[in-house]
Structure formats: structure tokens, C-alpha cells
Amino acid sequence: MTTAPSREAAPASGYRYYVLAVLIFVYMLNFLDRQIVGILATPLKAEFGLTDAQFGLMGGLAFALLYSTLAIPIAWLADRFSRVWIMTAALTVWSGFTALCGAAGSFGQLFLCRMGVGVGEAGGVAPAYSLIADYFPKSQRARALAAYAFGIPIGTAAGTLVGGLLAATYGWRTAFIVVGLLGVLAAPLLRLTVRDPKRGGMDEPVPVETAAPAPVANMVAAPPKAPPFGQVLKTLLPKPSFWLLSFGAAASSVCGYGVAAWLPSFFQRSFGLTLAETAWYYSGIALVGGLTGIWLGGAVADRLGRASRGAYPLVPAIAFLISVPCFLLAMNSGAIIGAVLPGGDANGAAALTLAFVIFLIPTGLNLAWLGPITASVQHLVPANMRTTASALFLLINNLLGIAVGIFYFGWMSDLLRPTFGDESLRWAIYTGMGFYLLASALLIGASRTLKKDWVD
Known part of the structure; x- marks a missing residue:
């Protein structure tokens, strides 16, 4: 037995970060197109006469049904063919x-x-996870995947700001058309400047059998072949960490996607903001809070993960526990200001400022899971199974998170309207906080099983 290096020539550091930047930009477009419907909820409901529950179906189920299920066969293809080509086609279609x-x-x-x-x-995220894992060594993957996840707050902020301002000035139709054409025009940048790296090229060397010892310079490793789908299932599904990570992330996404989709409407109904004011207000929260939380989650998990693999899910588990009371405080900033300043709830500017500052905390904390958890999923299987494994994880996370989350808050708002009137959405969001507590419990469980299930 000898050890053959699984690396060819490692990608140059500068180019590696360029690729990451392009993937972040594409992910930003992904979330821009995905989240723009949140800021457009009010004009869309007025145009088509929708209830909150109907809008929740359109914003959640319509998107998530095919997005989640088609990700599996597309990931199967991406484990066998060019990931860059697949992502380019996906970007063109969704835009x-x-x-x-x-x-x-x-x-x-x-x-x-x-x-x-x-x-x-469906073809935009799992191939990107696999590309990043093949451009960065495992000691940097949580941070690299956390940086990739910057596309979420940037895209959410851009969709909210650009969509809201365009809709307020030119109408909601113009908002959809402009952001869609932007993605179509960006597709050639991805295809022409990003190379598909060797699969597993940044992993540790693996032992291979040779007939006789050979000079290290002459040893090469055959690229790993993509296994059948059934073999991926056989490898992944018996691992309890996969289920705990997947359903823990999904529980958090029910609340995360749901709150992100409905907060613009909450700000208009309960805080009295206009569409344009909401666009500026919420985009700032999403951008600053999201970027900070995602990066800290990845950096802290990478540091603590050197001593214990269990730190990867434990960091976001703690973050979810802290985020719940912060959400409740932020949504009741008017009552807090009324208790400490003359003028009561009439002091609207102070209440809005306080809410903005407090909302930054849970907005960051509820995204801190992205780097640590996606990195953990990458290490549940060998390199040639990563894209398919990521797609299976995303199937559970997104089918529950997007389809259930956005609909749940709309349905609950309609259900509570006879009791709470225009404040029904506030109370619907209160009920959703329980999903963060469930997510925390599941991820604490994953922290206890991950060391056994981890594949180096």
C-alpha cells in the first residue's frame, strides 16, 4: 500500500477566491429572484385579490415543490457532468x-x-456546494461555505430594496422583469470564467494499492467515479447525523423563510411604513444582520470544530435559542419605548430605530447555521457523493422550510384575523418562534452523533 496524493495542481489562491466571488454573486441572484415576492406581497395581493394563505401558497409551495424535488436528479447529473454548465443553464432558466x-x-x-x-x-445550490468543497481544503470549508451563503442576505436585501423601489415607482411588473433580465445577462460570466475542478482534489491523500513502490512524483490518483444513486442513499441515510442536521435546518428554515417573506408586510401593517420605506428599512436589516451572522457562524464553527466535530451543529443550536427572545423584543419595540420615554407609542421614530437595532441580532443568528451545517453535510459522504448528498439535504430543508414556512405564517394570519384584526400577522409570527426551539433541540442531538458519522 502506498499513498497517492489526491490533488493535482491545487487551484491558485487568487483564482479560488475569484470563483467563490462569482458563486456568491450567482447565489445573490438566486435569492434576489426567490425573495422578491416578499416585498411585492401588498401590490400582488391587491392586483389578484389574494388572502394571506393564497399568497403563502404562491410564494412557498409554487416555488418549493419543483425546486426541492428536481434538485435530486440535477445533483445526480452534477456528480457526473460539468457542474458549471448545469449552474449556467439553471441561472438562465430561473432568471x-x-x-x-x-x-x-x-x-x-x-x-x-x-x-x-x-x-x-433546483440546479443552483447543490453543485455550488460541491464546487466550493473542491476549491477549498476542509480546514477552510465552513468559512468558504459561510462566505458563499453571503448571497442570501445580499440577495434578500437587493430583492427587497430594488424590488420595492421599482414597484413603488414603476409597478411590480417592472420589478420582476428587471431583476430577471439581470440574471440572464450574468449567465455567460459563470460559464466562461469558472472552471470545474477535480472532484476531491482538495481532500487528504488516500491509500491506493500498487504492484510495487513507486517514486512519489510518478504516483497519480484516478478521479473518483460518481457512484449509483442507491449507493449514496445506502451511505448517507443510515447516519443519524444526516436526519438530525436536515430536520434541524428545516425547522429553522420554516421560521427563517417564513419570517423573511412576511416581515415586509408586518412592517407595513404594524409599523405603518410605506412600500418604499419598507424596502430601505428591511433591506438594511437583512444585509447587515445577515452578513455578520453568517460569517461569525462559519468562523466560530471552524475554530471550535478543530477540537470537536460536534461544535458545527452546536454553534447554530445556541444561536437559535438566543434569537427567539430577540425577535419578540424587536417586534414590541413600540411598547418598550412607550414604557421608558414620554409620548408612549407615539414616539414612532425611536421605536423604529430600536426595532432596527434589535432585529439585526436574530436576523444574523438565524443564518449562522449555513456555514457549519452545510460543511457538516459535505463530510458525511466521500467527495464523489457530495452533490447528491447536498441535494438530499436541500430536499428536506427547502421542501419543509419554503413550502411550509411561507404558507404557515399566511395561513395562521388568516386564522387569527377574526381575533386580532390587522395585528394577526404579528401573532402568527409569535407562534412560529417554536420552530427555532425545535431546530435547536435537533441540532444539539446532531452534535452528539456527528463525530461518529464524519468522513475525513
Whole structure:
């Protein structure tokens, strides 16, 4: 037995970070197109006469159904063919359907267009996870994947700000068309400048059998072949860490996606902001809080993970526990200001400022899981199974998180409206905080099983 290096020539450091920057930009477009419907909820509901629950179906189920299920066969292809080509095609498709949303003449047409967005975005994330794992060594992967996740707050902020301002000035149709065409124009940048690296090229050397010892310079490792789908399932599904990580992330995403989609409406209903004011206000919260929380989650997990693999899920588990009371305080900033300043709740500027500052904390904490958990999933299987493993993880996370989360808060708002009137959305969000507590419990469980299930 000799040890063959699994690396060819490691990608140059500068190019590695360029690739990461391009992938972040593409992920930003992914979330821009995905989250733009949140800021457009008020004009869309007025245009098509929708209830909160109907809007939740359009914003959640229409997107998540095909997005989650098609990710599996697309990931199977990405483990065998060019990941960059697949991502380029996906970017073109989801951006094109986003632009078509601007031409929808009925709720049914808009629903179908959002399904088309989901079809395209099914090929956007799992291949990117695999690419990043092959560009960065495992000691840096949580931070690299956390940096990739910067696309979430940047895209959410851009979708909220650009979509809201365009809709307030030119109408919601223009907002869809402009952001969709942006993605179509960006697709060639991905295809022409990003190379598909060797799979497993940044992993540790692995032992291979040789007939006789050979000079190290002459030893090469055959690229790992993508295994059958059934073998991936056989490797992954018996591991309790996969289920705990997947359902823990999904429970957090029910609340995360749901709150992100409905907070713009909450700010308009309960804080009295206009569409344009909401666009500026919420985009700032999403950008500053999200970037800070994602980076800290990845950096802290990478540091603590050197001593214990269990730190990867434990860091976000603690973050979720802290985020719940912060959300409740931020949503009740008016009552807090009324208790300490003359003028009571009429002091709206002070209440808005306090809410902005407090909202930064849970907005960051509820995204801190992205780097640590996605890095953990990458290490549950060998390198040639990573894309498919990521897609299986995303199937559970997104099917529950997006489809259930966005619909849940809309449905609960309609259910509570007879009792709470225009404040029903506030109380719907209160009930959703329980999903963060469930997520924390599941991830604490994963912290106890991950060391056994980890694949170096």
C-alpha cells in the first residue's frame, strides 16, 4: 500500500477566491429572484385579490415543490457532468421565469411562473456546494461555505430594496422583469470564467494499492467515479447525523423563510411604513444582520470544530435559542419605548430605530447555521457523493422550510384575523418562534452523533 496524493495542481489562491466571488454573486441572484415576492406581497395581493394563505401558497409551495424535488436528479447529473454548465443553464432558466412573472395576467399564471423559477433554481445550490468543497481544503470549508451563503442576505436585501423601489415607482411588473433580465445577462460570466475542478482534489491523500513502490512524483490518483444513486442513499441515510442536521435546518428554515417573506408586510401593517420605506428599512436589516451572522457562524464553527466535530451543529443550536427572545423584543419595540420615554407609542421614530437595532441580532443568528451545517453535510459522504448528498439535504430543508414556512405564517394570519384584526400577522409570527426551539433541540442531538458519522 502506498499513498497517492489526491490533488493535482491545487487551484491558485487568487483564482479560488475569484470563483467563490462569482458563486456568491450567482447565489445573490438566486435569492434576489426567490425573495422578491416578499416585498411585492401588498401590490400582488391587491392586483389578484389574494388572502394571506393564497399568497403563502404562491410564494412557498409554487416555488418549493419543483425546486426541492428536481434538485435530486440535477445533483445526480452534477456528480457526473460539468457542474458549471448545469449552474449556467439553471441561472438562465430561473432568471427567465422571473422576468416572465412580470407578464402574468392572473394568479394561476403567476403561480406557474414561480414554479418555473423553482425549476431553474433546483440546479443552483447543490453543485455550488460541491464546487466550493473542491476549491477549498476542509480546514477552510465552513468559512468558504459561510462566505458563499453571503448571497442570501445580499440577495434578500437587493430583492427587497430594488424590488420595492421599482414597484413603488414603476409597478411590480417592472420589478420582476428587471431583476430577471439581470440574471440572464450574468449567465455567460459563470460559464466562461469558472472552471470545474477535480472532484476531491482538495481532500487528504488516500491509500491506493500498487504492484510495487513507486517514486512519489510518478504516483497519480484516478478521479473518483460518481457512484449509483442507491449507493449514496445506502451511505448517507443510515447516519443519524444526516436526519438530525436536515430536520434541524428545516425547522429553522420554516421560521427563517417564513419570517423573511412576511416581515415586509408586518412592517407595513404594524409599523405603518410605506412600500418604499419598507424596502430601505428591511433591506438594511437583512444585509447587515445577515452578513455578520453568517460569517461569525462559519468562523466560530471552524475554530471550535478543530477540537470537536460536534461544535458545527452546536454553534447554530445556541444561536437559535438566543434569537427567539430577540425577535419578540424587536417586534414590541413600540411598547418598550412607550414604557421608558414620554409620548408612549407615539414616539414612532425611536421605536423604529430600536426595532432596527434589535432585529439585526436574530436576523444574523438565524443564518449562522449555513456555514457549519452545510460543511457538516459535505463530510458525511466521500467527495464523489457530495452533490447528491447536498441535494438530499436541500430536499428536506427547502421542501419543509419554503413550502411550509411561507404558507404557515399566511395561513395562521388568516386564522387569527377574526381575533386580532390587522395585528394577526404579528401573532402568527409569535407562534412560529417554536420552530427555532425545535431546530435547536435537533441540532444539539446532531452534535452528539456527528463525530461518529464524519468522513475525513
